[in-house]
Amino acid sequence: MTQQAANEDTRADVVVVGAGFAGLYAVYRMRTLGLSVYGIERAPGVGGTWHWNRYPGARCDIESLDYCYGFDDELLAEWRWTERYAAQPEILAYLDHVADRFDLRPHFEFNTSVASVIWNEATKSWLVTTDHGETIECAYVIMATGNLSSPQPPAIDGLNDFKGTWLHTGNWPIEPVELAGKKVAVVGTGSSGIQTCTAIAPIVDELYVLQRTPNYSMPAQNRPLGDDEVNSVLANYRERRTICEWSDAGTPMPDPTESALSVSAQERRRRYEQGWQMGGISSLSFAFNDMFRSEEANGFAQDFAREQIRSMVQDPAVAELLSPHHHIGTKRTCVDTGYYQIYNQPNVHLVDLKSEPIVRMNPGGIETTDQQIDVDVVIFAIGFDAITGALADVDIRGVDGFTLNEAWANGPVGYLGVQVAGFPNLFTITGPGSPSVLSNMVISIEQHVDWITEAIVHMRAVGFKRIEATGAAQERWMAHVVELANQTLYPKANSWYVGANIPGRQRLFSVYIAGCGPFRAECNRVVEAGYEGFELSRGTSDRESAHV
Ligand code: FAD
Ligand code: N01
16 A cells, blocks of 8 residues: 555545455546545455456356456557456456556555445545554545455354365465365355366366256357457457447347247257357357246246256266256356266266255265265355345445445345445445346446546536435336346346345345346436436535545
């Protein structure tokens, strides 16, 4: 942390929490406004998701050429992605490069967690306190804390009795973990579990995959990116980026326009097969426009996916256990390179936790109702307290001591994903009510940070110092978000999207399902309507530096 970043008495115009894609860009944009920025990050370095998730096989499922920043042409031209879907080390190297190229690192206090963020009505400023006991007073707070950054801890009896090593995919050590020749159990078969199992199956002695619910996984059809391909994409990159920004998912794929019910069975199959060859998370969802809306259309895609599983897995009983039966896509679809084929290896054993639940862990490994599984290493790929976890962990108190956890007692709410009513000048990135986790997150992150930056520019231009979403606007917006979601199959699934993976959590589908383009249009409209739904006022903060 340098003096450039914070004033001597630890005041700053803006505190940014988090140094992932969102926090890095937020610091960059705030600095371009001439504001003093104080960044705080729990990890020892930048990267966010890509710092923490170093498990074997971790990689993105949005194409690398789109899962990157678009704000700087020189950055785009100088960075060369080597694969269609980059692996974790490459994405982390990219974010390290961004941090150095734009000199962002000195703005951050690393190895530091924010413990509380308290609004002071008297001074109209925020007091941000860290776990080191330091307090920073600031005019604005940007919580760039991530939607998938709070790993769900394993709650299994006897965990501490286990004599081997246990790890969580979402908090993987920086030091190399030796798995070759070991007996390993992986608990959980979401994206992280599927990637981990696929990567380690060839090197471990025995692999036990403990599956509670099977998930659909699409073939990545990953491949190296050659210079010619990259050059041709970069030659028209602005056009491609604009398409991403105005699309539903934040990707350059054209949004589908036809119903699966409007074509013959033969034509449907042809399109699914075409999608399967194309690969990626949208292999089946880009074929037709009603996969997420129509039980029947979804059923066709499910049948096709289960048929693929049966064709890849030799043992029909194992194939059946691996075959999901929920609406495809309503739990995040996984993307793999050879996942189903690992079950044809003699060292890979599928354990069906539905028929034999875990009883406890013990010194040797995991005891289920049917067997003792002795292993050297247990890898928990059991997911995150998604969307709310990182923010709920911080003691955030707004006007009149109203806490964020009170605001979210009935599920996460927000206005346009950037603010929660009752918390003036505090911004969230890809928060509730935005396309967030259903979009290419980097597209969404840039849009949010740009919107916040423009809002601050506007406030400075007209002499306002306080911006706050109104409760009425937030209520209207969330009602719209929920109404749109209820027209789809998404809310029916027991997914982390609705908080179903956290026992006792109030279910709420808080993601804006209409997608990036319609969301961007609404955010622009709100600005054109004079920041409709936000209260802007002069405030009287005497804690802002002269240039704010
Ligand atoms: P994060 O990257 O999560 O960064 C948040 C940071 O805030 C973290 O470093 C955390 O340590 C810090 N933080 C949180 N709370 C505190 C606190 N109290 N004090 C201090 N620091 C704090 N999205 C896609 O669009 N495409 C993909 O292909 C994709 N792949 C993914 C793969 C994995 C394995 C995972 C887990 C997620 C993936 N995602 C993907 C989602 C991914 O999280 C986002 O794309 C993006 O990286 C989020 O960036 P962020 O900066 O918003 O949050
Ligand atoms: O977590 P998950 P994840 N006992 O919640 C099981 C992104 N991501 O880390 O379905 C036994 O999806 C649980 O079972 P069930 C992406 O957005 C992207 O894999 O609840 N099992 C499930 O199988 C993704 O969606 C990539 O019955 C338990 C699994 O653990 C999000 O991050 C890669 C259990 C958790 O799956 C989260 O993915 C990785 C228990 N007590 C992550 N508790 C890309 O490829 C949970 N489970 C881009």
